[in-house]
Amino acid sequence: MPTFVYMTRCDGCGECVDICPSDIMHIDTTYRRAYNLEPHFCWECYSCVKACPQNAIDVRGYAEFAPLGHSVRVLREEEKRTISWKIKFRDGNEKNFVSPIRTTEWGSIKSPSDYEAPSPDALKAQELAHEPETLHIDALPTLPPQKK
Numbered sequence: 225m226p227t228f229v230y231m232t233r234c235d236g237c238g239e240c241v242d243i244c245p246s247d248i249m250h251i252d253t254t255y256r257r258a259y260n261l262e263p264h265f266c267w268e269c270y271s272c273v274k275a276c277p278q279n280a281i282d283v284r285g286y287a288e289f290a291p292l293g294h295s296v297r298v299l300r301e302e303e304k305r306t307i308s309w310k311i312k313f314r315d316g317n318e319k320n321f322v323s324p325i326r327t328t329e330w331g332s333i334k335s336p337s338d339y340e341a342p343s344p345d346a347l348k349a350q351e352l353a354h355e356p357e358t359l360h361i362d363a364l365p366t367l368p369p370q371k372k
């Protein structure tokens with residue numbers, strides 16, 4: 225289910241724009257509020273939902289398969305480190321889910337630019353940049369040799 229923005233809640237901070245991996249969250253130049261520019265390209269990762277400080281982003285199903293009358297409300301509570309999902313069905317039934325948002329302190333994750341640039345040789349290596357040290361292990365696990 226792709227996301228949409230309640231424009232009356234959005235304050236145009238741009239957090240969703242910065243975090244969206246599909247680059248579909250944009251700020252309307254007239255109203256200075258965010259909107260999902262292309263819901264069909266939404267990865268449904270909900271990074272924007274979790275990042276929005278105003279709880280301005282919710283999700284809804286495509287009209288083709290999601291019946292009208294339902295709703296999915298999302299509440300991010302940073303101080304509790306939880307995100308809550310309230311699913312309301314057309315018959316009035318509700319289901320509520322609470323999940324932890326993350327396990328690290330807010331703002332404690334370094335940005336890629338805070339790391340030293342990998343050497344050109346790293347492009348030929350099997351590891352991703354800064355593996356294995358950023359995984360806090362000595363070496364990546366390897367598959368045992370196959371028995372013949």
Ligand code: SF4
Nearest residue numbers: 244266267269270272
């Ligand atoms: Fe972008 Fe993910 Fe939000 Fe979709 S759910 S708009 S892909 S951040």
Ligand code: SF4
Nearest residue numbers: 234235237238240276
């Ligand atoms: Fe608006 Fe929330 Fe996006 Fe900020 S993160 S621009 S408040 S929808």
